[in-house]
Amino acid sequence: MATQYGQGYGEWGGPGSQGAGGRPHRLPVALRAPIEARSWGEFCYLLLNLPIGIAMFTYGVTMFSIGAGLLVTFLGIPVLAAALAGCRGFGALERARARGLLGLEVAAPEPLRTNGRGAMAWMGAMLKSGTSWRHMLYTVLHFPWAVFSFSVGVSFWTCGWALLTYPLWFWVFPMYVGQAGIQLYGDETHHVYLDSPFEITVTALIGLLITLATPWIVRGLTTVDRLLVHGLLGPSRLATRVVELESDRGAVVDTAAADLRRIERDLHDGAQARLVALAMDLGLAKEKLTEDPQAAARMVEDAHGEVKTALQELRDLARGIHPAVLTDRGLDAALSAVASRCAVPVEVEVDLPSRPAAAIEGIAYFTVSELLQNVSKHARATRATVDVWRAEDRLLLQVSDDGAGGADASGGSGLAGLAGRLDAVDGVLVVDSPVGGPTRITAELPWRA
Structure with a gap:
């Protein structure tokens, strides 16, 4: 799992400032070392x-x-x-x-x-x-x-x-x-x-x-x-890397299968069902065309509205697969479009000298999208910020909000699934969300351009 929580320490607990039960030590570390x-x-x-x-x-x-x-x-x-x-x-x-x-x-x-x-x-x-x-x-x-x-x-x-x-x-x-x-x-x-x-x-x-x-x-x-x-x-490093790649391959396969099931479900329950109903309405309108032209016209008008709705659902589904604005204009424009749909005001700052690899760019887009969805649904925040920058050969994303905090990436939460996706491409997800806020979630991805 690529998720990290807070600042970790090495063996034997923390840095030596606290004793059992979290109480501070009375002796400095230099004096108590011989009896530790x-x-x-x-x-x-x-x-x-x-x-x-x-x-x-x-x-x-x-x-x-x-x-x-x-x-x-x-x-x-x-x-x-x-x-x-x-x-x-x-x-x-x-x-x-x-x-x-x-x-x-x-x-x-x-x-x-x-x-x-x-x-x-x-x-x-x-x-x-x-x-x-x-x-x-x-x-x-x-x-x-x-x-x-x-x-x-x-x-x-x-x-x-x-x-x-x-x-x-x-x-x-x-x-x-x-x-x-x-x-x-x-x-x-x-x-x-x-x-x-x-x-x-x-x-x-x-x-x-x-x-x-x-x-x-x-x-x-x-x-x-x-x-x-x-x-x-x-x-050995080679064996460790092979194990990591096998694990990442499984995560990628599971993620792709989950995405395919989601697309199939959205098509079946959304656009497909609406198109079936539309075909039935047009069939009824065809039968009434000679008997009651006015009723047929009303049915055709209703069918026209259903067509618009179905097209919008298909557009939303295509945006969820890979948005055209990301391909055409890059992360800055794509993340600005995502931020405009968030329930709270979002300030977006993208500082990239060039565009990363297309696959990394797509993962970064969907990572920010999911994090902003969490802000809208769970954070109870009044504002949020999105920062994207490059550090050497790594792409870093940070989404912050002033909400209630308490975000947990353990278990089967959405953040855990997001961490698994990042881990599949050697990425890291760092969650800093104390109870009471604020929340700061940082994602690190390879550049690979």
Whole structure:
């Protein structure tokens, strides 16, 4: 769905200004970071990096080496296929770990597609799958990073908390170790210990600084993990694009079918029914032409009025399919004509250096038409504005009104259907309509001229 609501945030909720229940936090983010669940989750992720990284690296390198060495025989193929299958299993584990500890949602890659049944078909599909090889690449690349991130994360985390809490446990040294405190320097003649109140306080302050900085260091380390998981263990861009195109194709087919049903219904219930009645009236007038010329003339006059009405309905239907003014004069004139039929005053501003592609121009016209119909029927507005402009290779439309607001693009509303149409051409619909108004709906379309 292409509809967007308000301003979104990334993982773990908002930008960090509110706590549970929407209440503001009493502590600034820099002070509460060391005790936040997010920071501890990311630290646990780094702790698990090393054992999981060792297991994955050992499995991937060992199985690949055995399989590659056995390729001179047939046994290398099933070993390599099993290695890739195991790497995909590790990939599923890593996606679950990232989802649970980092709040990172990564979709599973496209399933394995086999051309037939049996072990040979499965092995062939596994060996030809780019996704499987990306998973094996992850098991190799993740290991050196796991060693580095584990070492850095654990060092900063333990050092920070140890120094911060030093005033609470420095008594351990004189009681059990036989020295005055933490030793900074020592040789045969000189020994420097952290044992005075001033030195203990300075040590705790240094520990506080390291403790406050550690969550951000850990966050930077896990950012690399996010990139690795998202880039190597998720669906490829090509596969994602194929899924999007399949979805868009379905939306286009459904929209075209709905439009055809609407046209058929309008013809059947409107112009067709009126023309049938007109034919019957003309038949009666023909029969009465010799018997009662005056009655026949009245019936012909009534039929003439019905013809005008039928022609107007056909014109309206043709305008709904594709208005002639749009083809001849472009969006500015076509949207001005739509605005003139709106129930509230509408100000139209079109700033386009040239005309976009014909298909995009038609979608833009019908988008504004439907939005202005919503303004007339539901907004309870006193005025509205339509702005159209180009930004680089995108066509932007914005319809605003001063009505009651509360427009909802969820469920089966008309805005949801409109968002689906825009999504079919890589467009986006953004709805900003707080209760009480005003409403601002922005549509973004590709230019494609």
